[in-house]
Amino acid sequence: MTRSLESYRDLFPVLKEQLYLNHAGVAPTSLRxxxxxxxxxxxxxxxxxxxxxxxxxxxxxxxxxxxxxxxxxxxxxxxxxxxxxxxxxxxxxxxxxxxxxxxxxxxxxxxxxxxxxxxxxxxxxxxxxxxxxxxxxxxxxxxxxxxxxxxxxxxxxxxxxxxxxxxxxxxxxxxxxxxxxxxxxxxxxxxxxxxxxxxxxxxxxxxxxxxxxxxxxxxxxxxxxxxxxxxxxxxxxxxxxxxxxxxxxxxxxxxxxxxxxxxxxxxxxxxxxxxxxxxxxxxxVGVDAISARIRELLGQLETGLRGLGCDVGPAPEHRAGILTFLPPEGEARALGAWLAGREVALSVRRGRVRLSPHFYNLPEEMDRLVELVRTHRG
Structure with missing residues (x-):
């Protein structure tokens, strides 16, 4: 594939409104x-x-x-x-x-x-x-x-x-x-x-x-x-x-x-x-390219969230498209609601925040999520 992954973002107008990290829940569909x-x-x-x-x-x-x-x-x-x-x-x-x-x-x-x-x-x-x-x-x-x-x-x-x-x-x-x-x-x-x-x-x-x-x-x-x-x-x-x-x-x-x-x-x-x-x-796009991109984004999220003291899982060898984390203070539901109020699409499942980016998400969006979590912690 010669076309850049970022070039597909225009097919998903929701990305102009939200930081969309909930593809394990309900994904936005495309203009196509x-x-x-x-x-x-x-x-x-x-x-x-x-x-x-x-x-x-x-x-x-x-x-x-x-x-x-x-x-x-x-x-x-x-x-x-x-x-x-x-x-x-x-x-x-x-x-x-x-x-x-x-x-x-x-x-x-x-x-x-x-x-x-x-x-x-x-x-x-x-x-x-x-x-x-x-x-x-x-x-x-x-x-x-x-x-x-x-x-x-x-x-x-x-x-x-x-x-x-x-x-x-x-x-x-x-x-x-x-x-x-x-x-x-x-x-x-x-x-x-x-x-x-x-x-x-x-x-x-x-x-x-x-x-x-x-x-x-x-x-x-x-x-x-x-x-x-x-x-x-x-x-x-x-x-x-x-x-x-x-x-x-x-x-x-x-x-x-x-x-x-x-x-x-x-x-x-x-x-x-x-x-x-x-x-x-x-x-x-190609599933191999999609999988590689998601893996990179999740690795970036893991590094940033661990740096804030969050408990993050699963381990890379058991990972597909989902990363879950628990903030140090343990208030996943409160954090999830706070992030949702700031146009972040995510889920809270069984007491943990669940993040699930797709191939068109950007590395800078992962940095933004980490910074939002940092801000919430004060």
């Missing part, structure tokens, strides 16, 4: 994504359904962009409303038997990766806890939680509250050796760091687009490895789930063999068009 949605809206306003075939073709291009981002095949990608939707399709679609266990760090994970598994209780499925004394899921902790009854391991690629990055390659290899399914909540990594579902031996990965992918809420994608697709029963079915979807003159109930069987009805064109523009931008 807005224009893509506006273009589709103008089309249907002025031409009705005339260009529907073009819309469908575009959706397939977006499916391909999503697949490329995580090294999957297009046929392994289904569009979903959000991360919870995708994880729910997995939880409800597998053929559980009483006594099966799901291994998950329920005390640490975001609820989206806990509730779908707890909901299986009435089907005789037990949730077994992964111990997380270090604030993250380690391969050793997963191994300790496995039993002969383990059917599936569910983890987040990056923990939302602590920022701890899971070693997906190691956990995936462990699951493969144990003969269990591997399901990943990928919302805190896809668009932030490289993700390779094949290398990591992942069977299922779900991610919404409104965080690191720089899309909008209400659209994301679910990856289902093609070798386990036959084992996943669609929770809902409709005309689009079938092999002869566009033939409305007969009923021919044969489910598609690819992940498209999980899309039961009409496409969410506005969301998919926004997602497409967002994914094109990520591919244009």
């Amino acid at each position: 994504a807005a224009e893509a949605v506006r273009g589709w809206m103008e089309d249907i306003v002025h031409h009705g359904i005339k260009h529907e075939r073009g819309w469908e073709a575009h959706c397939e291009r977006v499916r391909g962009l999503a697949a490329r981002l995580i090294n999957a095949e297009p046929g392994e990608i289904a569009f979903v409303r959000n991360t919870s939707h995708g994880l729910g399709l997995v939880a409800e679609g597998l053929d559980w038997t009483p006594g099966d266990e799901v291994v998950v760090a329920s005390s640490l994970e975001y609820p989206s990766n806990v509730y779908p598994w707890l909901h299986l209780k009435d089907r005789g499925v037990t949730v077994r806890e992964i111990q997380t004394p270090e604030g993250g899921v380690t391969p050793e902790a997963v191994a300790a939680a496995l039993t002969p009854s383990t059917r599936l391991v569910a983890v987040s690629s990056v923990q939302f509250a602590t920022g701890y990055r899971t070693d997906l390659d190691a956990v995936g290899a462990l699951c493969e050796r144990a003969g269990v399914l591997f399901c990943v909540d990928g919302i805190q990594s896809v668009g932030c760091i490289p993700v390779d579902v094949k290398k990591s031996r992942i069977h299922f990965l779900s991610a919404d687009s409104h965080k690191w992918m720089l899309g909008i809420a209400g659209i994301g994608f679910l990856y289902v490895a093609k070798d386990v697709l036959p084992r996943l029963r669609p929770v809902l079915v409709g005309w689009r789930s079938t092999t002869d979807a566009w033939n409305f003159n007969r009923s021919h109930f044969e489910l598609r063999p690819d992940a498209g069987k999980l899309e039961e009805g009409s496409a969410a064109y506005t969301g998919i068009y926004a997602l497409g523009a967002a994914l094109e931008l990520l591919h244009e």
